[in-house]
Every structure is written in structure tokens, then in C-alpha cells.
Amino acid sequence: MAATVTPACRPHPAGMPAAEIRERFLRFFERHGHTIVPSSSLVPKDDPTLLFTNAGMVQFKDVFTGKEKVPYKRATTAQKCMRAGGKHNDLENVGKTARHHTFFEMLGNFSFGDYFKREAIHFAWTFLTEELGLPRERLWATIFRDDDEAFGLWQEVTGIPAERIVRLGEKDNFWAMGDTGPCGPCSEIVYDRGEEFRCDAEVCGIGACDCDRWLEIWNLVFMQFNRDESGRLEPLPRPSIDTGMGLERIASVMQGVGSNFDTDLFRPLLRAVEDLTGRPYDGGEAGFPFRVIADHARACTFLIADGVLPSNEGRGHVLRRILRRAVRFGRILGLEEPFLYRLVDTVGEVMGDAYPEVRQRADYVRRVIRGEEERFFRTLDQGMAILAEVIERARQRGDGLIHGEEAFVLYDTYGFPLDLTEDAAEEAGLRVDREGFERAMAVQRQRARAAREVEEGWDPGSPLARALADEPATEFTGYERLEDEGTVRLLVRRDEPADRADAGEEVGVILDRTPFYAERGGQVGDTGWLETPRARLEVLDTQPLPGGRILHKARVVEGAVQVGDRVRARVDAARRAAIMRNHTATHLLHAALKRVLGDHVNQAGSLVAPDRLRFDFTHFEAPTAGQLRAIEDEINQQILRGIPVRWYWTSLEEALEAGALALFGEKYGNEVRVVQIGDYSLELCGGTHVVSTSDIGLFKFTAEGSVAAGVRRVEAVTGWGSLEYLRRQEAVLDRLAGTLRVPVDDLPARLEALVESHRELERQLRQLRSRLARQAADGLLEAAPQLAGVRVIAGELPVDDAEVLRETADYLRQRAGEAAVLLGARAGGRALLVAAVTPGAQERGLHAGRLVGEVARRLGGGGGGRPDLAQAGGRDPGRLPEALEQGRRLWMEQLAGGTTGAGPS
Template identity: 55%
Template structure:
């Protein structure tokens, strides 16, 4: 059975049980500043579980895109070295919002695994929380699971909470026994062992308490169900594969990479790590970019950049010098487009973004890896296992080689980097940069939102005219202090009753020009125009001759030639933007 069919069978099964099928949310959480990425199937329903939002259904089922690359759920460094860890994965889940509870959740899970998926019942074990006798009784009496296949474990394994406070409760995990041949050397090897014999398939969370700041747990009036099962793990069981990477969800990407690298997967353990890293990371790249995340030096964009660069490094280790990751996108899209049509819609963009990142980082990667190899070799010859932070900082500062990648390469060589010294050098550089930066004396538009003006809004006539005559000077300000006049050589801001000057907004710079008093009593040049409160135009001027006074009548004239140049540039920018969107996609 294919991975795609298993995904659909799960959704169809719960649909027949009265669950509403909910499409996967994007990887970027909506209205949740606590997470970089969606890392579990329940994240899109968090507000429903806490009671802050309502849905038109009480039962839901989904196959949710997830990414675990930050916080306590960070699998980035272990990807490729284990059989099960991924950055990107799909979480299958069924949810009850105050509808059914433990008995139905356990019965549904058992029916799907043993009947729909055909997994032998004797291969399955269950764990429950130490004090959850109710769940243990359901497993034994309603399901008929023998007592020796039901394990009671503590809070670390079988109690789930959304945070320090809020909804929480015991959980029950379903494990698949891969057989005696997978047993480790631990004589007490069981479902709580870290080896790969007992594979955790499904976690059923029984949200039945509300925990307060003191740790007191009060029963919820409407207990809920949140379950999660990794699709990749389930598929590895159904397809009888040793690792998740050998399933048809990832292996086609690895096979594609085999052709590019002209190297066989499975022939060399170290090369296999690189194949698995690339197989995993390319999926993450594709889904992140399709969901609007692009490489940058901070936040989500930096995570994507790290993933791309880590894949490129492993490509180099397979002997591939030219850009390759963008070529693997075709395989990912072909496999996943039916379930995730956003991949097909963004395919051209995904390839283009990855290729640009590959080309931009390729020279840095090669040069940095060569320099770091020399440093590692030098340390080995000296018998030293810690690379000086100063040397790592030089790689970063002079050659742009990322410290996280340097650290990973060092660890692969059995060494470490003195991160403390690296951070000190970084701090020293930042202090020097701050010291040398004198800043800008210009007051930004956003810094003036607190301005208070009692007059009626300025009348803007610039769309019809480039000159306004006999206009009243309502107010004069110097350093945001109201004054009665400004004389030759002084700078000030004038508020006029009417103006033809366009104020900076919408990505377009302001007009410039002149303001002249009646009969030439003063001449002032206008260098900038803003509207800090959105209603009153502030004309920044320098008085060239004479004195301007509150109550004067003036003529305000826009520099027409400059305005026309700006108009043409602004229109050209819109045309370019339209062309880029047509060529690259709606994200531009």
C-alpha cells in the first residue's frame, strides 16, 4: 500500500466516524507568536482546545504538515543518523472537542490499525499514565489487550500539557513490536526503551484537566481528544521497511540523488547519512517555500537557509560540486502534488529560490570546508580536540561560513568549537560596529505619530495641481516646538491649510519644491513632506531669505520635473512587480 493511499485511508476512516476532514494548515502558524513553525497536528486547533475559538464541528481529522527544527522539538541535528527523525513530516490526527473521550478514541485507533491497516493485534502494545486506571481498563476489557502488553509509565512518557498552565491530561501510546531481532542488549528492553524494537506509532492525548499557576489541576467541563501519528512511521510498518527513509514517501528523492551523485544508496553507512539528510531536507525546502518562507538571516528564513546549506554540504560529501537540490524538487512535487496542490502551484518558485541559494552559497561552502578541514587537521596533529573560537570566528567574519555548519563539521570529526570564545569575538565586533555608527539625525515619519494638531486636516490638491497660491501658514514648528516664525538660515516644519506637495507614503518619496511668501517676503526650500498623523502635511523647509510667520499667505510650488521622474519610476516599479509575479509567483 502506498504512503499516499495510507494517508487517504486514515482521512476516509475518520470521515465515516463523523469527523470533518480539515485541510492541513500552512507550516507558518496563524496568530501564534509562540511557535516558529507548526510542529504538531493539534497546533491549528490550539485556540479551540483552550476555549478561545469555536468551530462548526466537534470532531475533526487531518493530515498536518509539520516541521521540527526549533525549541524542544528540534530534530535537525539528528536527521540522517537515525531511522525515524525528520525535519518535515506529516502528522495524522483525529480530534474531539468536548464530544467523545477515552473509550471511543482507543476503539477508533485499534480498529483503524488492526482492521483497516491489517496490523496483527499481537504486534501492538499500549502504554498509559501511572494513575490512569480508566484507560488501562478500556484497553484490557473493551479491546481485549492482555495485561502484559499494557504498561503504566510516568509523566515523562504519558502525560501531556500545552504549557506550564492550561489544558493537559494523561495520554496513551500505541507501540508496534518489530520483533526479537530488533532487540537491544538491555535485559529490561521494553516499550520505554530507546532502541528501535518498540516503535511508537500513535499518541492518544486525553485532555481532561486545566492546570493553574500553582499546579492545581481542575477537571475540564468538556474533556477533549487530541491524537497524533506520524505518517512516515506508519508507512514504514505497513510497507515493512527498516527506516522511514526506505518508504515511498522519501526513497524516490534518494533514488533521484543517486543518479545525480552516481553513487549507490546502501553501499556505505556514511554516504547513507548524506542521502537521508538530503531526502529529508529537500521535502522541508519545498514545503517551506510553498508556504511563503524564503531564505534570510533571521527567523524562519534563517531556518530554511540552514536546511538548504546543510543539504548542500552533504551533497559535497557525496562528490556533487554543482547545484543539485533544485533538481530534486521535481520528484517531491510529483509525489505530493495531489495531497498538497500548493507544491505544484509554486514549483517554479521553489526551484528558482533553491537554485539561487545554491549558487550564492556554493563558493563559500567549498572555501569554508577546505579551510575548516585544514584547521581540523592541524588540531589533530597537535592532539587537540577543541577548535579555538577565534579561528571559527575568522571563518564566519572573513569568509561568511556559518558557525552552526562549522560546529556540525567539527562534531563529525570528533571535535568541538569553543563557542564561548566565538561569542566573545562576535560581541566585540558588534560593540565596535555600534561605536562607529553615528546614526541618523533625520526624524522618521513613524517617530512622529504622537504629534497633536488642533487644526482641520490639510487639503491636498496635488493630484490636480502642482502649485497652490494664497495659502495660509497655520503653524510653524522647530524641533517639534511651536514657534511664531523662522528666519533666514533656520530649518522648520510648516503646516499649510492647503498643499500640492505629495507626502511620503505607500512606498513613494515625497515631493520637494519651494514655498514663497506674498511679494517675496521670504523664500524657503522644501526638502521633505510627511503626514505623521495621516491628516496634516508637515513641510520640512530651510528658509533661504526673509522670515516666515504664522498667518502668512504663501505660494507653494512642487518641483515638477522631479515629480515626473518619480512618477515614471513608481509606475515602472509596479510594472516590474507585475512581471515578477507573473514569472515567479504570487509571493513576490
């Protein structure tokens, strides 16, 4: 790992704080006719192509393409940016170099068809040399190899000599928004830090090396072409300018330091890490963990403040990876409990003036980070023990490699991220077979995909798929009516096309038009009837097929149906009405959750059925009983108001501009359906709804729980479902009151008394089990051999409680002096194992975690833990005696041999 420390840069007289640089930049461009535009969120608005805002131009993307109109032609920003995950990923370099970060700030100025190259070069040069006072002789420029115009302008506008203008290729100096669309050459301004920063390369120069002497501080993009699908470049009618300068980099220059981490943007965070660890920060290689933690604390704080929550996919996965990586490096510094959340306030102190949200949401951010840290510390405790065994096996194999399957088991079984396995492997002088890991991951994905296809009953290569190839989309008429007429276009029997279906057969029916709603967006499919002059079919479910076709899963009750028949389609009106009540209720629920819990709440999944609704949403902790009651009250208040529910079709752009909620990851067409509930809720939705909130009747929660880290789930009922739910609850209370022979109002006191009595009996039983276990343990102690000053105690105890087994192991460890204890028990058809080792026994090479893992394999199980205390289990309790004997023998052999290793492999 390369150290970040480099010779001290010649201090600049200004020593300018980063906050002042940011302010000077914005005011400079404001004086030159630019509108100061606030930073956009790290979560790009309406751009599914990006995980995060990674440059200043992201919020202006539609302005550059002409899709969006703004009331200004010049803009300037200090933009929050994130480069971790996806195509732009600097995560692995963070802390190793002087200038790589996950989160950073980009200062930028933009021209939308107003000024071009000459003015952009003039503004940049003037700001750097006059506003900041940088020495002109240290500034260089790079240009695209064919951009003779820029080559001439740099000399004409700035007076920079030709030998300090470097031509580079397309990879370095040609920018494109994508494979097609706006693009153009760019020009970077490079600051020469001086000869003392020179690398050891034979040629140290721009484009020839990548050392810290040549610091790229500002990129000017000249957006002058449009690239079509053939790759041809056509001049844009209104060329534009997009520039970006990293605040962290220019701050390092202005503050005369050799690393971004030595600026005032990071120093307070590094001091905070020093305080947490009690260790001094070293700017060299030893300071690597400090720099990672400081960088990741900023990234986590800003991401969560912008509404991202830890999860297993998308943005949430990147956040979780960054957060857990910081925790991992905290462990390296000796931090054994949650700590990262303590740095949130420091981030706020440094950044809060420019970005008030990190102060305003600090309490929320701390709680999210701490919750994730606590979960991950539990994962680490188990995963690190298993990883230690994996590393030991790799060392014994001598191939310098952690096999991909081993890394995948750590990831899949123990939740241990691959990057942490790779970090630990690197520290141990090993590497991870990433290709093998990816192969194991691909096999798992293939299994999951196959399972989904079986579950969904859809095979893209089936005869049905081939029969549908030329079939047009089904026209859906169910928003306006519950009955309609259509023609049978296709019959499906056992996933194959059929011409006819007779009474008693189950068949799929595809019509040219139907009022039946096909399951999607969380709303279940309709049921009802299909009738022809010669047949009657009961529709059991309605499902979507590719290409907009709708499949009615039906049973032929009477007669026979065939392709070409005219059909009267009738939806079960009562069932549809119940579904509509629940669907409109989910919209009220979504809005109420945001009002009560906070705007960070977003829908993460839903089910809308006739008898209930289920709604998953992003939130970092369980809502309190008071919050759930407030949400329930809020929804029922809107129901009692009798708000009209209307829906309309509009363009996606207009819907989003109006503030309609859209689900992240959902694919929308150019035309979308908007469902509006007064001024309370506005969402994009293709489902069916009631005409007034009063139709819902009553909303009542029935369940609340966790789905995944950062995702909660509530279930509820409405209308008749609410009445049925309340009657069931009433029946339960009546039954309990009858069983206990008390009035319903006296149930709480009676139950509390019974529970307390039960707890007392359990306590007495536990004490009795502990006494019996200790009596048996005393017998094991008396019979235990002693070798090299260590008693080796192994045996089975007549208990069925893992906690009693652990307590007994501690009891023996305290009584026996220096000892190694291995105890087993049988419980619920499984074998339990606990190993405990005293400090003196550890010094002689005994390791509880590794031994118990080895012994558990004989029982068809596994486990592990710390060197002094560990536990395991297995599926084969019948082999417990031989497993315990194996463990006793392994320890005896180690002690007899004077082994200094950590234990059996």
C-alpha cells in the same frame, strides 16, 4: 555517530504502502463524522509565533481558542509539517536515527468541543487494530501521571492490561499551546518492535530508555484546561481533542522495516541518490549522507513549493541551511556540481498524488534549488580550502578545537555556515568552540546595532527619551487634509528638550496634532511649513518617535518659536501628491508582479519618495525583458482604467479574511487600515494614496537588479517623474548621436561596430601580453633549480592581468615536467599570486592552495584554492620579491626534507 540499521522488524502481512495508509486514515475518520480538511501550507497563516507549521493542529489554533468558527465539529487531516529551526528543531538528528526528519506528514483527527477522551481512544485503537491489523499485544499506552480517567478508559475501551499503561511526567505527557491558554494531558500509543530491537540499558522500557524498540506512533492530546498567568488550571467549558500520528513511523511498522528511511516514502529518493553518485546505499553509518540528502530533498521541495525562498533570515534562512547541508553531504559522496534539483521530480513521483503542488510547481522549484546550489558551490570551493587550513592549524595546536573566532571568520567573510564547519570538524575528530562563535557574533550585532542607532539619531536613554515618557501620541490628520492647526508640545535641540528656538536654528517640533506624514512603511516623511503669529519654520523631514509621537525636523526661518505656541501646519502639497502617486503605484506593482511572475512573489522592502519608487520582492531569477514589459503594461493598463482607490479601517481578522495582503514580520494592531484598488489590489497599508489610479499618469521602470539571493529590486518613476526620465533619456541619445555624427536611429549599428573593433584590439593586446609573459617565464624555467625530481619555479612577471598569470603558470607546468610554480605580478596597486603544482609534485607533499595562502600573508592579503592550482592577492606589492622568495624556499625545504605533509601551515 550511531548507525540507523537495526535488526529487521518482523514483516507485517499487509506491507501497506504509505499512500494507502494515508487514504485509509482519512476515509476511516470521514466514516466517523469527520470532515476531511486539506493540508495547510508549511508557512502558518497569520501566526508570527511559528516559523513553520509543525503539527496538524496549527491550522486549527484559532478554532480551539474560539476565535474562528468553522462549519464542522470534527476534522481529519494529513498535514505537511516542518521541524527545523526555532524551538522545534530535529535537523541535527536527521539521518543519524531511524525516525528524525525535517519535513514529515502528520495524520490527525480533531474534535472541537464534540467528543473527548473515550471516543479518541476508541477511534485510535480501532483504526490501528482493525483497519491496519496491528497485533494488540504489541501496543502500549502512556498517560499523564495524574490522569486516572485516561488510565481507566484505556482498560475499559481497549482491554489493554494495566501493566501496559505507563504513567509519565509533565515533560512527556502534558501538552500546552503556550505559557498560558488551552492545555491538557496527553496519551501516546507506543508500538513494541520486539526484543530484537532492545537496547543495552539495564532497564529497557518506556520512559526508561529511548531506543528503537519502543516506537511512539500516535499522540492523543486531551485539551481540557485553560492555564492563566498565575499557572492555575481551569477546566475548559468545551474540552477538545487534537491527535497526531507520523505517517513515516506508522509506514515503517506496516512495511516491516526498522527505519523510516526503508519505507516507500524514502526508498525511491535513496535509489535516485545511488544513481547520481554511482555508490550503493548502506543502511548503516555509511548511509548517513544518503539519508540526509533524501530527507532534505523533500524539505526543500515542499518549502519552495509553498513560497519560501532561500535568504539570510527567518524561514528563508532555515531553507538555505537545509539546502546547503544537503549539498555538503553530496560533496562527501563525490558530487562536485549541482545535483539536489534533480531529486525534485522524484519527490513529485512519491508525494504528488497527495500534494499536487509539488508537481505543478516542479519547474519553479528546480530552478530555485539549482540557482542556490550554484551559488553555494562557489562558496564551498573557497570556504573548504580555508576550512582545511583552519583544521590543520587546530591539529597542530593539539587542543582538538576550532576556535570560535576562526569559525566566525569562515561564516562572516566566506559565507560558510557554522553547521557545515561543525560537520567537517566532527569528521576530523575536532569540535567547534560554539560559545566563542556566539561571542564574536554578538560583538558584530552590537556594532551593527550601534551603527543603526547613530544613523537613526535615536538613543532610548537620551534626555529626549526621558522627556517623551509622559508625552501622549500625536494625532495624525493627514489622510483627510494637508493643513491643520496644533499646539507645540515639545521642542528638541541636539537631542535634548528645549523651551525656545530662534531664527537660523534647526529644531525638532512635536505637536499635539499634525497633517505631516512621518516616515514609515517605506514612505518618506512629509516636508512643508509651520507658522505661528511670531515665527515661520520650514519642515525638512518628518520622522516617527516611539509611542506614536511625530517629530517635525525644521529650520526656524523667521522669528522665534516656543513650547505652547499655536501652529498652522501646511504640508508641501505638490511633493505629497508625487509621493502618493508613487505609493499607489507600488500597490499596482505588487499585484502585477504576482500576476506576471507568480503568486510566490512577496514584498521584501520598499522606498516611496517624491521622485521615484523602489520595490524589493522575492523571486529566484532576474525577470526577462519581456516580463518587465508585461508588468509595465499591466500597471499602465490599470492606470488608464482610472480605478477608484479607497481605504478603510477594520479588524485585522476581517482584513485577512477578505484576502488583504500583509507583510510577513510586520506588526499590526487589532485595527488596521486597508487600501483597496477596485478588484485589482487589496493591502494593509498606513500610507497616503491618490483617489484614482488615473492620477498616477504613467509608470516607467528605470532599473532592475539583485539585492540578495532570491530577492530582486526594481525602481520606477510615475507622473512628472516619468516625463523627466524620458527627457533625460532623449538627451542622452541626442548627445550620443552628435558625438558619433549619426542620426539617432543609426546609433545601434554604429555602436556595435565600435564595440567589435574594441574587442579585436583587446584580443590583440592580450595575445601580446601572453607572449611577453611566456618569454619571461622561459627565463624563469631556465634558472629554476631541480630537487627530488621537481623543478621549483618562482618569480615575478611583467603583467597586470590575473588570467594571463594563470595561463602562464599552466604553460610552465606543461613545459617543465614535474614542477611547482609560484608566479607574482603587480596590478592596480595590488600584488597577484598564482601557484600551480603537477601531480608528481603533489605526491611529494606540495600543496598549491596552502602555500599561496601562507605567502599572501606576507603581502597583507590572503587566498587559497585546490592542491594543484590556487591564487591569492595582497595590499603590499612592494614586498612581492621577498614573498616569492619565501614561497620558493618553503617548497625547497619540503622537497629537501622529504616531507609528506600537505604543505606549510
